[in-house]
Amino acid sequence: AEIYRAGVAGRRPRVPVGAAELERAAQRRMSRAAFAYVAGSAGLERTAQANLDAFRRRRIVPNVLRDVSARDLSVELFGVRRPTPLLLAPIGVLELARRGGDALAARAAASLGVPAVLSTQASQPMEEVAAAMDAARPGASRWFQLYWSSSRDLVESLVGRAERSGCEAIVVTLDTHVLGWRPRDLALGYLPFSRGLGIAQYTSDPVFRELVRERAARGGRTATTVTPAAVAAFASILRHHPGRLRDNLRSGEPLAAVETFLDVFADPSLTWDDLAFLRERTRLPIVLKGVLHPDDARRAVDAGVDAVQVSNHGGRQLDGEIAALDALPAVVDAVDGRLPVLFDSGIRGGSDALVALALGARAVAIGRPYVYALALAGEEGVRELLRNTIAELDITLGLAGARSVGDVDASLLAPA
Numbered sequence: 001a002e003i004y005r006a007g008v009a010g011r012r013p014r015v016p017v018g019a020a021e022l023e024r025a026a027q028r029r030m031s032r033a034a035f036a037y038v039a040g041s042a043g044l045e046r047t048a049q050a051n052l053d054a055f056r057r058r059r060i061v062p063n064v065l066r067d068v069s070a071r072d073l074s075v076e077l078f079g080v081r082r083p084t085p086l087l088l089a090p091i092g093v094l095e096l097a098r099r100g101g102d103a104l105a106a107r108a109a110a111s112l113g114v115p116a117v118l119s120t121q122a123s124q125p126m127e128e129v130a131a132a133m134d135a136a137r138p139g140a141s142r143w144f145q146l147y148w149s150s151s152r153d154l155v156e157s158l159v160g161r162a163e164r165s166g167c168e169a170i171v172v173t174l175d176t177h178v179l180g181w182r183p184r185d186l187a188l189g190y191l192p193f194s195r196g197l198g199i200a201q202y203t204s205d206p207v208f209r210e211l212v213r214e215r216a217a218r219g220g221r222t223a224t225t226v227t228p229a230a231v232a233a234f235a236s237i238l239r240h241h242p243g244r245l246r247d248n249l250r251s252g253e254p255l256a257a258v259e260t261f262l263d264v265f266a267d268p269s270l271t272w273d274d275l276a277f278l279r280e281r282t283r284l285p286i287v288l289k290g291v292l293h294p295d296d297a298r299r300a301v302d303a304g305v306d307a308v309q310v311s312n313h314g315g316r317q318l319d320g321e322i323a324a325l326d327a328l329p330a331v332v333d334a335v336d337g338r339l340p341v342l343f344d345s346g347i348r349g350g351s352d353a354l355v356a357l358a359l360g361a362r363a364v365a366i367g368r369p370y371v372y373a374l375a376l377a378g379e380e381g382v383r384e385l386l387r388n389t390i391a392e393l394d395i396t397l398g399l400a401g402a403r404s405v406g407d408v409d410a411s412l413l414a415p416a
């Protein structure tokens with residue numbers, strides 16, 4: 001009602017309300033390379049498209065005459081009741097959208113009681129973002145997303161910092177042990193890495209800094225992580241930033257930092273057994289992000305983690321992969337109520353959120369749309385986007401004939 005009243009009062013929205021228009025507006029505002037990094041997906045982008053199509057293949061079948069005058073969007077997660085079932089997905093390199101973007105987006109989430117999941121690939125150290133969130137709302141909920149490094153010491157250090165920064169959960173992303181093949185990015189020189197962006201979580205870390213010093217002392221200049229993206233990143237530094245390379249070579253350190261990052265960014269040798277290392281080192285709830293196979297969902301239960309997140313990274317990693325929404329029902333079945341199932345990849349509004357909740361998700365994470373809102377209107381833009389999503393979810397819930405998120409299940413859905 002507030003949004004309609006604002007319209008009547010002649011106040012214009014800061015960010016376009018429709019997802020497609022939002023993306024187009026952000027594209028006009030952002031640099032070509034920055035937009036390519038955010039919007040781009042793996043390969044022919046079939047999975048990215050499938051994520052959206054999966055929502056179009058499901059229709060809501062409402063119930064009528066249910067007294068939906070009072071509606072409750074709250075959900076319980078890790079022993080805490082949250083005002084909405086929304087999360088801010090971890091997104092790296094938010095400085096591509098706006099300087100200081102990590103703190104701005106997280107503050108917007110904080111103001112609405114939406115947990116912000118802070119990325120390992122962030123542009124600002126988690127301590128800084130946590131402080132900015134506390135200034136907006138003391139104790140605002142944040143979680144830490146972990147890219148499991150090939151350096152165990154670094155994993156331990158990041159997790160310790162997350163605990164000290166008041167993070168409530170560790171979200172381990174499992175679909176990025178090798179970086180995806182992303183043509184839009186590669187064509188433009190892989191902007192984040194070629195500029196050494198998105199490594200603030202690392203360069204602010206004492207263990208990482210020690211690794212950099214060791215590498216600089218050795219004088220080594222070759223990446224040992226031979227992924228196509230790593231190769232492209234170095235080719236790009238040479239091609240587009242010869243000056244930077246010269247400076248780096250003179251001082252040794254910055255280039256060593258980028259190289260060390262590429263060395264330690266991921267550990268493709270990770271197995272289920274390694275989870276014990278993390279379990280032993282933190283009492284925080286552990287979320288496994290990027291679970292799509294029901295067998296893996298069952299293993300997650302056995303591994304003693306606290307939640308799984310059905311996600312295909314917005315189609316940015318494995319092209320041809322199943323749409324995240326299509327993977328959700330089988331994972332929910334496999335878990336059989338023993339763990340909460342979170343969801344992301346393709347949520348573009350409140351109605352999408354309702355569909356994912358109806359298929360058994362406990363909460364859903366917003367990804368790209370908030371990056372676009374951040375690029376267009378900063379903290380206020382992200383807040384408006386989240387408020388719109390919450391409003392649409394609330395309206396959709398009422399129109400579907402449900403009073404609370406807990407009332408929503410697959411009986412409300414039919415195939416298109």
Ligand code: FNR
Pocket residue numbers: 037038039051089090091092093119120121122145173289311312313314315316344345346347366367368369
């Ligand atoms: C991401 N995602 C991501 N995930 C993660 O675990 N750590 C990260 O650092 C990032 N970084 C990142 C950057 C950008 C630009 C995008 C678009 C995505 C994936 C993210 O958390 C989420 O899974 C997807 O964004 C969901 O897909 P949609 O809804 O954005 O299409």
